[in-house]
Amino acid sequence: MLAPVAVAVELPGAIRYPSLLPSLTPAELKSSYLSSGPTVPSFAWEKSSPSEFSSSFSHSADLHDSSRECKFTAPFDTNGALYVIATASKTCPYVNPVTSDLLTVRWSSVGSGKPDDFVSHGTPRTMAATANQPNSWMEVDLIARRLQVDFYALRRGTPQTCLRSWQLQGSESAQSNGARWVTLSQHDRDDSLLHSSNCTSSWPVSACGSNAGKGFRRFRIVQQGVNAGGNHVLACCGIELYGILTSS
Numbered sequence: 537m538l539a540p541v542a543v544a545v546e547l548p549g550a551i552r553y554p555s556l557l558p559s560l561t562p563a564e565l566k567s568s569y570l571s572s573g574p575t576v577p578s579f580a581w582e583k584s585s586p587s588e589f590s591s592s593f594s595h596s597a598d599l600h601d602s603s604r605e606c607k608f609t610a611p612f613d614t615n616g617a618l619y620v621i622a623t624a625s626k627t628c629p630y631v632n633p634v635t636s637d638l639l640t641v642r643w644s645s646v647g648s649g650k651p652d653d654f655v656s657h658g659t660p661r662t663m664a665a666t667a668n669q670p671n672s673w674m675e676v677d678l679i680a681r682r683l684q685v686d687f688y689a690l691r692r693g694t695p696q697t698c699l700r701s702w703q704l705q706g707s708e709s710a711q712s713n714g715a716r717w718v719t720l721s722q723h724d725r726d727d728s729l730l731h732s733s734n735c736t737s738s739w740p741v742s743a744c745g746s747n748a749g750k751g752f753r754r755f756r757i758v759q760q761g762v763n764a765g766g767n768h769v770l771a772c773c774g775i776e777l778y779g780i781l782t783s784s
Contacts, residue, residue, distance in 0.1 A: 608778040611689035611736040616776035618655050621681065630657055640677040642712060645669055647769060656774050659735075663693040665771040672770035675712075675756035680784050682708075682751030685720060687778035689738035690757070692729040693771030698764040699757075700725050704741065706752030715754065730764055736774075751782055 604625065606617040613619075620626065622633035633639040634652035641651040649664035654674045656664075666672040685706065692698045701724050709715035720741050728737040743750065755777060759770040 603780060603782045606683075606778045606781050608687035608689075608738065611734075611738045612657060612691065612774065612776050616657075616689070616778055617678075617681075617683050617781045618676070618776055619657055620781060621678070622657065632656055639679060642675045642677070644671070644673045644770075648771075649773075654772060654775060657776070658774075659691065660773055663697070663771055664773045665693055665697060665769050668767050668769050670768045671758060671760070672768060673756050673758040674770060674772055674775075675754060676775065677712075677754050679753070682753055682782050682784055683755075683777055684743070684749060684751045684780040684782075685741050685755070685777050686743075686780075687738060687740050688721070688755075689736055689774075689776045689778075690729060690772055691736045691774035692732070693773050695730060696763075696765035697767075697769050697771035698730045699723075699759060699770070699772065700727060700730070700764055701759070701761040702726075702770075703758045703760060704739075705756050705758055706750075707754040707756075708750070708752055709754065712754075717756070718752075720752075720755075724760075727764075741779075751780070753784070 604620060606620055607615050609615055614623075614626065618633060618639070619630065621638050622636065623630050632652050632655065634641050634655055639655060641654050643651050643654070643666055645667040647665045647667040649660060649662040651664075651674075653660035653662070653664035655676050664674075666674070685704075688704060690699070703719050703723070704721040705717040706720050707715040707717050720743065721739055723739075728739075729735070755775075757770070757772055757775065759768065762768060763771070
């Protein structure tokens with residue numbers, strides 16, 4: 537059976553990036569990852585509200601290690617939690633963990649690119665961006681895992697769409713609708729990404745109070761105010777999270 541081919545949505549003026557092709561098909565990765573044997577993942581786009589899109593999967597994977605430290609050394613290194621999940625604790629070649637049915641991703645709206653570009657380890661082919669709407673967000677759901685996050689990294693799009701004011705939020709909720717979100721990191725007029733020479737930047741996360749030592753299932757970036765170009769497009773071509781990763 538041929539591997540599924542994802543077609544990127546490319547809007548006028550979108551920036552195309554170099555293609556990064558995986559060396560292993562999603563079905564092959566899942567076969568090696570799941571203890572229950574080979575299963576071909578199903579992939580479907582759902583429009584759950586006028587401004588909300590999601591990628592949905594049936595999920596039955598378990599984390600090989602019950603607890604693993606994902607220690608930060610550099611933005612988008614091979615130690616991040618999303619990379620560890622995608623490669624079955626570094627035992628398989630990398631395939632986007634959404635494509636291989638290991639995570640789910642949701643955006644508040646889709647303006648350019650595909651929702652799974654948000655968790656891409658490499659630079660996606662097309663800039664990942666929401667529509668021009670206030671308080672836009674991008675979310676990743678770890679499903680059967682929890683992460684006590686202590687560091688995270690982002691990859692920007694073009695300088696004109698670069699994030700400047702945003703929050704990293706976490707949630708323990710199994711449901712998207714009505715989830716209680718906790719602010720883990722606040723950024724106000726932060727130009728780290730704008731002035732980065734390689735389009736990436738990273739920040740420590742210091743959980744305190746009732747959030748200290750707490751593992752979260754969902755993480756999202758929420759833009760506050762406008763981007764570097766003065767509009768509400770949230771362009772984020774990658775996120776990586778670090779900390780203690782556990783199975784739920």
